Amino acid sequence: MRAIKKYWPIFLIPTMAAFAIGFVIPFILGIYLSFTKFTAVTDAKWVGLKNYATALKDPTFVHSFLFTAAFAAVTLILINVIAFALAMALTKKRRGTNVFRTIFFMPNLIGGIVLGYIWQLIFSGILSRFHTALNLNSRLGFWGLVILVCWQQIGYMMIIYIAGFQSIPTDVLEAAEIDGANARQTLFKVTIPMMMPSITICTFLTITNGFKLFDQNLALTAGAPMKKTEMLALNIYNTFYGRSGFEGVGQAKAVIFFVLVVAIAALQQKLTRTKEVQQ
Amino acid sequence: MDKKGKWYGTTFLTFLCIFWIFPVLCVLWNSFKDKTSINLKPFELPAGRTFVGWENYAQAIDKYGLLKSVGWTVFITVFSVAAILICCSMCGWFITRVRTKWTKFIYALCIFSMVVPFQMVMFTLSLVTNRLHLTTPWGLIVVYLGFGAGLAVFMFTGFVRSIPIEIEEAALIDGCTPVQTFFKVVLPIMKPTYISVGILETMWIWNDFLLPYLVLDIKKYKTISIIIQYMKGSYGSVDMGAIMAALILAVIPVVVFYLSCQKYIIKGVAAGAVKG
Numbered sequence: 001m002r003a004i005k006k007y008w009p010i011f012l013i014p015t016m017a018a019f020a021i022g023f024v025i026p027f028i029l030g031i032y033l034s035f036t037k038f039t040a041v042t043d044a045k046w047v048g049l050k051n052y053a054t055a056l057k058d059p060t061f062v063h064s065f066l067f068t069a070a071f072a073a074v075t076l077i078l079i080n081v082i083a084f085a086l087a088m089a090l091t092k093k094r095r096g097t098n099v100f101r102t103i104f105f106m107p108n109l110i111g112g113i114v115l116g117y118i119w120q121l122i123f124s125g126i127l128s129r130f131h132t133a134l135n136l137n138s139r140l141g142f143w144g145l146v147i148l149v150c151w152q153q154i155g156y157m158m159i160i161y162i163a164g165f166q167s168i169p170t171d172v173l174e175a176a177e178i179d180g181a182n183a184r185q186t187l188f189k190v191t192i193p194m195m196m197p198s199i200t201i202c203t204f205l206t207i208t209n210g211f212k213l214f215d216q217n218l219a220l221t222a223g224a225p226m227k228k229t230e231m232l233a234l235n236i237y238n239t240f241y242g243r244s245g246f247e248g249v250g251q252a253k254a255v256i257f258f259v260l261v262v263a264i265a266a267l268q269q270k271l272t273r274t275k276e277v278q279q
Numbered sequence: 280m281d282k283k284g285k286w287y288g289t290t291f292l293t294f295l296c297i298f299w300i301f302p303v304l305c306v307l308w309n310s311f312k313d314k315t316s317i318n319l320k321p322f323e324l325p326a327g328r329t330f331v332g333w334e335n336y337a338q339a340i341d342k343y344g345l346l347k348s349v350g351w352t353v354f355i356t357v358f359s360v361a362a363i364l365i366c367c368s369m370c371g372w373f374i375t376r377v378r379t380k381w382t383k384f385i386y387a388l389c390i391f392s393m394v395v396p397f398q399m400v401m402f403t404l405s406l407v408t409n410r411l412h413l414t415t416p417w418g419l420i421v422v423y424l425g426f427g428a429g430l431a432v433f434m435f436t437g438f439v440r441s442i443p444i445e446i447e448e449a450a451l452i453d454g455c456t457p458v459q460t461f462f463k464v465v466l467p468i469m470k471p472t473y474i475s476v477g478i479l480e481t482m483w484i485w486n487d488f489l490l491p492y493l494v495l496d497i498k499k500y501k502t503i504s505i506i507i508q509y510m511k512g513s514y515g516s517v518d519m520g521a522i523m524a525a526l527i528l529a530v531i532p533v534v535v536f537y538l539s540c541q542k543y544i545i546k547g548v549a550a551g552a553v554k555g
Contacts (some may be wrong), residue, residue: 004377004457011373011461013368015428016385022425023392026400026407033403041406089288096289102541103296106303109487109533109544113504114526115509118302121309121523125321151299156548162551188405212396214490219508236398238490251402258399 006013013236031195034161034251040243051252060227064235072143072210072232075149080199083154087161100234101162105155107239116219119148124219134221138228141221145229148216153209156201167192193275207268232257303530308529310335335520336528342518343510344501345525349532352502355416355491356484359423362430363480364473366424371435372465376444386436391430397489405493414496422494423484431476434550437464438472454555475547478540485533503529 004011029041034051038044040206078124086104090097123134123144132143169192176190192199214233217223223230223238236257239250267278309317311332312325323329339345374382404422408414416468442465450460488504495502501509508526511517537544 004373007457008373008377010458012385014362015370015424015432018362018366018421018425019388019428020402020425021407021411021413022422023395023400023429024388027392027395029403030400030405045318049368059376089292092285094289095290101298101545103299105535105545105548107299109482109537110303110530111488111504113488113508114486114529116305117507117526121303122305122316124318125305126456128319139343151302159548160400160543208394212398215504217422217510218488223331230505233396233398237401240402250403251460252404254396255401258395260501261396262394270427 024243030251031255032217033248033249034255037248046094047248052250052256055253058239058249058253060230061239063228063234064230064232066114067142067229068213068232070209071145071213072207073148075210076203076206078146078150079153079157080202082150083157083202084161084195084199086154086158087165090158091162091165101159101185102242103265105160107152108156110152112213112215113219115152116216117277119144119151120220135224138225141224141229145213145220148220149213152216153206157206160202161195161198164195168194196272200276201270203272204265204268208261209253210266211264232260254256281461281552284512294423295402306523306526306530310520310523312520312523314518317519317523320516331520338518339510339521339524339528343506343521343525345503345506345528346505348501348506349528351416352485352504353532355423355502356481359427359484360477360480361421362420362424363427364477366538367392367428367431367471367476368435368466368469370428371432372439372461375439376447386432388431389432392426393433401489401493404490408494414467416495417499419491419494422490426485426490431480434476434479438469440534442468471546471550474543475550478544478547483537 033044035046035048036044037047037051100236102247110118120134123140127140128132132140134141172190172194176186177279181189193220197214213231214237217229217234219236221229223234227235227238236250236253239246241255287450305321309321310481311330312335313329313331316323316329322461325331325350348398362438370385374385408418412418433498446468447460447464450464451457481510491502492505492508495505497509503525507522507529510522510525
């Protein structure tokens with residue numbers, strides 16, 4: 001394959017040039033600017049760790065972290081349990097499974113902004129009967145976001161779990177039946193261990209999606225009331241574009257956010273990968 | 280499971296499905312309602328005085344230029360996905376077949392970029408694109424190619440590893456240049472991966488809000504997500520009727536796309552996840 005090697009400009013340059021503009025340069029610049037005070041790149045002044053200190057002392061940032069962590073934990077459990085149950089129900093012989101799958105998956109294709117406004121209509125219709133609204137009560141805002149994200153992502157995770165169920169060899173399940181295992185034993189001792197690869201993927205996706213959530217948050221509550229439903233991504237956005245002079249702090253928050261997401265993803269992978277069994 | 284249990288299950292699933300599509304249907308009938316009655320009574324069907332026909336759609340199209348932004352969204356999605364598919368499949372094939380420390384580095388970088396949240400690069404990305412004058416839909420295609428490269432290269436390399444190298448070697452020995460080999464031999468074999476990657480990237484770009492919002496010159500170009508956010512966030516009275524119409528116009532292409540290539544979408548999602 002030596003002959004290919006000298007053709008590298010044709011194969012690599014288009015992607016790599018765009019990759020540099022869209023990712024590599026902004027990423028490196030972002031790390032650098034998090035240690036400076038700036039409004040444009042040319043006036044950046046080195047300030048060391050000051051931006052990080054300001055970011056960590058910002059009560060809205062800490063609150064948004066706690067809010068996001070709670071949100072990610074709740075959606076992680078709800079989405080995975082419901083999607084797993086649905087996948088189990090829809091891999092049994094039953095009439096209309098294809099129609100059910102189609103409908104459950106559909107919300108996933110709708111964009112976050114559109115989803116946010118669709119649900120805003122529904123929630124305001126329900127809550128106005130109780131003389132309240134999503135943007136008046138942060139607890140309602142939290143659960144509103146949870147319902148929206150569950151509605152959006154359950155179908156997606158369901159599809160992954162269905163693929164997982166279909167790849168379990170039937171002889172293992174038959175062996176469990178012959179050995180006299182009841183339904184619960186089969187589920188916890190055979191099915192779930194065999195499903196660990198799918199569970200790893202789905203928990204990874206739900207937890208990172210939970211932490212990165214932005215569009216839905218902006219459209220549904222926009223942080224109201226009083227920034228109490230502001231999640232990490234929206235908090236960073238508001239730091240950048242909400243007030244001038246805080247760009248460096250915003251960038252420092254973004255770096256913290258990045259490290260956090262990578263750490264959580266790595267930890268999650270470690271926890272679930274070890275539980276996977278060889279087939 | 281006995282027959283009765285199955286029947287209960289199916290009934291329960293049916294109710295759940297109705298609940299699942301209810302929000303979209305609710306927006307649909309509200310898009311035909313008088314704008315003052317939308318917020319007050321969203322669950323009532325349009326009837327009598329509250330029914331306004333296509334007026335909301337006409338408002339959204341005339342006043343906010345909705346069709347134009349649908350057009351831009353289609354333009355950006357189609358060309359970005361095409362660019363990603365062609366460039367990233369070439370890159371993915373090359374870095375799998377030519378193993379040097381550089382190609383390994385590129386592969387590692389692509390994986391790394393998939394984990395990085397957008398907020399990490401959003402501000403600096405808008406600085407870079409402003410400086411390079413990439414604030415048009417054409418420029419946005421370059422940005423999408425760069426930002427979507429991680430997932431696409433990763434999926435293509437995964438597939439190239441599974442195809443036997445002998446076919447390509449035979450083509451090279453028979454006198455094909457590497458470029459010919461790629462387009463005549465490798466590309467046809469990779470068709471399933473093109474479909475999976477194409478679907479994943481289409482779903483992402485069509486619905487994306489923040490990236491185009493920060494990169495594009497908003498005064499001239501708006502995508503659907505941007506225009507909906509703009510209609511809701513603009514000062515003065517919010518035209519709920521026009522928003523309902525815009526939401527429906529944003530959802531319809533997605534639903535049509537989904538129903539017409541549902542088989543591939545579901546396969547693409549499953550494939551993307553297994554490799555991710």
